[in-house]
Amino acid sequence: MKRTPLIIIGAAVLLAFVPKLGLPAFYDSLLYMMLHWVVLATSWNILSGYTGYFSFGHGAFFGAGLYTTSTLLARYEWPFLWTLPVAALVAATLGVALGAVVFRVKGVRGELFALLTLAITFVIGTIVVNTPIDGGNGVPLSGVPVPKIGPTQSSTFYLLALAAATVTMLVAWAIFVSKFGAGLFAIHDDEDAAEVMGVPTYRYKLMALAISCALAGAAGGIHALFLSYVTAGEVFTITVPLTVVLMSVLGGTRHWAGPAVGAVAITGLLYSFTAADHAIAGKAMIGVVLIAAILFMPDGILLRLQRVFRRTPPAAPGAAHPPSTLAERSTPTASTASTTGHGEVLLHVRGLQKSFKGVRALAGVDVDVRRGEILGLLGPNGSGKSTFINVVSGHYLPTGGEIVFEGRHLAGLPAHRIAAAGIARTYQIPRPFGHMSVLDNVALATMFGGAIHDVATARKQAMTWLDFTGLHEKANAHPDDLNLHQRKFLELARALASRPRLVLLDEVLCGLTPSEIDDAVALIRRIRDQGSTIVFVEHVMRAVMALTDRIVVFNHGELLAAGSASDVMQRPEVMTAYLGRPHLEPAHA
Amino acid sequence: MSGFTLPSISLLSQSILSGVFVGALYGLMGLGLSLSWGLLKLINLAHFAFAFLAAYLCYQMASKGVDPLLTLLVIVPAFFAVGAGLHWVMARFKVTPFNSLLLTFGLTGIVEAVIQTIWTADFRKLESSYGEQKFKVVGLFVPVPELITLLLAVGISLAVWAVLRYTDLGRAMRAAAEDAPIASAFGVNQKRNALLLAGTCASLASIAGVCLALSFTLAPSQMYAWIGVVFAAVMLGGLGRALGPLIAGTVIGVSEAITMAVTAPSWAPIVSFTLLIFILVLRPGRAT
Numbered sequence: 001m002k003r004t005p006l007i008i009i010g011a012a013v014l015l016a017f018v019p020k021l022g023l024p025a026f027y028d029s030l031l032y033m034m035l036h037w038v039v040l041a042t043s044w045n046i047l048s049g050y051t052g053y054f055s056f057g058h059g060a061f062f063g064a065g066l067y068t069t070s071t072l073l074a075r076y077e078w079p080f081l082w083t084l085p086v087a088a089l090v091a092a093t094l095g096v097a098l099g100a101v102v103f104r105v106k107g108v109r110g111e112l113f114a115l116l117t118l119a120i121t122f123v124i125g126t127i128v129v130n131t132p133i134d135g136g137n138g139v140p141l142s143g144v145p146v147p148k149i150g151p152t153q154s155s156t157f158y159l160l161a162l163a164a165a166t167v168t169m170l171v172a173w174a175i176f177v178s179k180f181g182a183g184l185f186a187i188h189d190d191e192d193a194a195e196v197m198g199v200p201t202y203r204y205k206l207m208a209l210a211i212s213c214a215l216a217g218a219a220g221g222i223h224a225l226f227l228s229y230v231t232a233g234e235v236f237t238i239t240v241p242l243t244v245v246l247m248s249v250l251g252g253t254r255h256w257a258g259p260a261v262g263a264v265a266i267t268g269l270l271y272s273f274t275a276a277d278h279a280i281a282g283k284a285m286i287g288v289v290l291i292a293a294i295l296f297m298p299d300g301i302l303l304r305l306q307r308v309f310r311r312t313p314p315a316a317p318g319a320a321h322p323p324s325t326l327a328e329r330s331t332p333t334a335s336t337a338s339t340t341g342h343g344e345v346l347l348h349v350r351g352l353q354k355s356f357k358g359v360r361a362l363a364g365v366d367v368d369v370r371r372g373e374i375l376g377l378l379g380p381n382g383s384g385k386s387t388f389i390n391v392v393s394g395h396y397l398p399t400g401g402e403i404v405f406e407g408r409h410l411a412g413l414p415a416h417r418i419a420a421a422g423i424a425r426t427y428q429i430p431r432p433f434g435h436m437s438v439l440d441n442v443a444l445a446t447m448f449g450g451a452i453h454d455v456a457t458a459r460k461q462a463m464t465w466l467d468f469t470g471l472h473e474k475a476n477a478h479p480d481d482l483n484l485h486q487r488k489f490l491e492l493a494r495a496l497a498s499r500p501r502l503v504l505l506d507e508v509l510c511g512l513t514p515s516e517i518d519d520a521v522a523l524i525r526r527i528r529d530q531g532s533t534i535v536f537v538e539h540v541m542r543a544v545m546a547l548t549d550r551i552v553v554f555n556h557g558e559l560l561a562a563g564s565a566s567d568v569m570q571r572p573e574v575m576t577a578y579l580g581r582p583h584l585e586p587a588h589a
Numbered sequence: 590m591s592g593f594t595l596p597s598i599s600l601l602s603q604s605i606l607s608g609v610f611v612g613a614l615y616g617l618m619g620l621g622l623s624l625s626w627g628l629l630k631l632i633n634l635a636h637f638a639f640a641f642l643a644a645y646l647c648y649q650m651a652s653k654g655v656d657p658l659l660t661l662l663v664i665v666p667a668f669f670a671v672g673a674g675l676h677w678v679m680a681r682f683k684v685t686p687f688n689s690l691l692l693t694f695g696l697t698g699i700v701e702a703v704i705q706t707i708w709t710a711d712f713r714k715l716e717s718s719y720g721e722q723k724f725k726v727v728g729l730f731v732p733v734p735e736l737i738t739l740l741l742a743v744g745i746s747l748a749v750w751a752v753l754r755y756t757d758l759g760r761a762m763r764a765a766a767e768d769a770p771i772a773s774a775f776g777v778n779q780k781r782n783a784l785l786l787a788g789t790c791a792s793l794a795s796i797a798g799v800c801l802a803l804s805f806t807l808a809p810s811q812m813y814a815w816i817g818v819v820f821a822a823v824m825l826g827g828l829g830r831a832l833g834p835l836i837a838g839t840v841i842g843v844s845e846a847i848t849m850a851v852t853a854p855s856w857a858p859i860v861s862f863t864l865l866i867f868i869l870v871l872r873p874g875r876a877t
Contacts, residue, residue: 054687101870102870105869105870112824112869115820115821115824115865115869116866116869116870118817118820118821119821119862119863119865119866120862120866121817122817122858122859122862123858123859123862123863123866125858126855126856126857126858126859126862127859129855130853130855130856136855237813238813238816238817239813242694245690245691246691246694249687249688249691250691280702280705280706281702283698283699283701283702283705284698284699284702284703286695286698287694287695287696287697287698287699287702288695288699289695290691290692290694290695290698291692291695291696291699294682294684294688294691294692294695295678295682295684295692298682298684298685298688
């Protein structure tokens, strides 16, 4: 893994000798353009490829850098190299300001983000043209001295772009293999689930946007001097973002090096046609290449090549674990009743309310969960059980009431903070991250719930959870290849991997066959035995009777009854809630 | 920055009217795009290429003396076939929404190159018997070609809205957009409907193209100038809604026109796009 940065730096050092070859200036500018697009496409990919938030505003961020440098050069006569950090900073500030507003709005996902960033491009472009920044005539920079880095002026630009590209590639790689990167890819697949696993989605998106903008801004700064005459018409358009999208998708957005491959390919293609004076044919040719690439390599060149030359997949340290100690240590037959009632109160919920536009899903419920118990949460459909889990896990904001977990107030905190506090949940319909392997799905939860920072350790620990749930043979499979039973167990493994003190299980048994239910019941016992407290929403009465220490019953968003399962289910009000009011004979009490 | 000048009432109402006309064309251009994005989950950038190709074909036939509106009889079915064909390819290869954006961008490049080869990069303007006609209503000039565009845009948008809302075919299409496999299970012939819809979208693009040829000068590179603002109208109007692009397009067109009248034309984009940003950010969140 650590070989990659050395390869990047090594390649950069080799490429730095190209000006010594004394090639005609044409090659310098061709190589400059290639590297320029490598920076733009790769920086775009850090936000848009990794998280799936396609930005059409890269022109604006690039342009912000371009105009920052040109203004500082033309108006204030700064030395050129000093303008570059400022250009990066201005672009990043612009991006963060935009992101801070846009990412706060819950409805802004995918296509809306694309539109907003496009709109920003035109707004900023209009401002630049109509104010003295540009003034409508462009900014001439021909009088500005070019720093002497390479033997000629064109080679200087080439070396500057090379440095920028090297930094960009290193950053893209470092994020790709880090915990940060794993979080970004989780946002791509299922943002809500990522948040519940403990990924600080808002902050991560903002950070990725800032990095992406800063790199684009620096590229803009270099390009300003390269152009030596800056005009807004070429910058604040849809052409820049479309080109980088094109390059990234062609190369592959799910790989750090994909955009660079695409950038080199497309720039090379463009140049080979313009150089031979066939600009029109070139345009058509790029169209054909693009169509062919999308039809036959929808995941990008790089992933396609990887699939062709697949060696051993980069996976599963210690994949051949024997069924681990955790699983053996478990005591599936231990009687559950013995521990009842001894634990202190772990989760303390008072007057919890949740309304959806006037529909009261929770009308003020009081629930205590004691450490070490399995609490069954029952009730007819629509009684508020799932809402309870959604509110406690932070997926919904409560309308009122308080949630106290180990003495900390959780009501109103974002979901990732609640996850970090030690509460995990599963979804009734499993929501795995579709593009990640089963192992990485679990490793993600390990990292974000368990404060583990490097991916390798996380994978190793994730493997023990796969052993625990019996999924170790599927570690490298993708969630799509699992059956429902295995997907439910994957949900469990993910929930456990964050080492929660409280696990909220939302109908894990629903849809399983009787023998699969037996497996799951044994597994849930083992989960409790290794130290987690469990809230268990379920309709399968057999499992409820076998597993729970206590149950609470909800009806119409209110607490109807609480106590031991065999006792509560006999109560008349509970039977009425489930079966309706008897007409002929009274319920036996 | 030029200062703010308060225009006279008649100048202001004239520019609002011209904003309505331009907005109608935004809406007509956006209609097919919106349907294909909302109901087929395909973002068809080639929509603009289709519109321009249709505009050039219209121009070509009109220069041989054919009435521009009569060319619709040939152009509309031809583009229906093109659109259906394109969709057949995309469905065959299971192209994802963002890949469809790129594929159709590639196609746009090819069409641009074709147009440039046949008609050159020079500006072309269609000449027709009513091209320069205008009449005066309550002190306002109404140019005939723009009026035709407006009537077509309103008529077609209403017709599409009615079909989607009140016919079995429309219901089937909306159901398939929600959940294609389930719709199929209920007997919706999803494949046929999708081809039908894709063909219709391309036909709508071609009608917009003819309207474009009626009132604008044409150059191949101009097709990119429309993308930003029409996309804005489409997303503002709501994907897959028949009346959305027309309404949103008109809002954008009018706000642009007023800005141009009050300040300088170069400020025009800022109002529409700022408006757009505010509407998007401040409107109550849809399903989250």
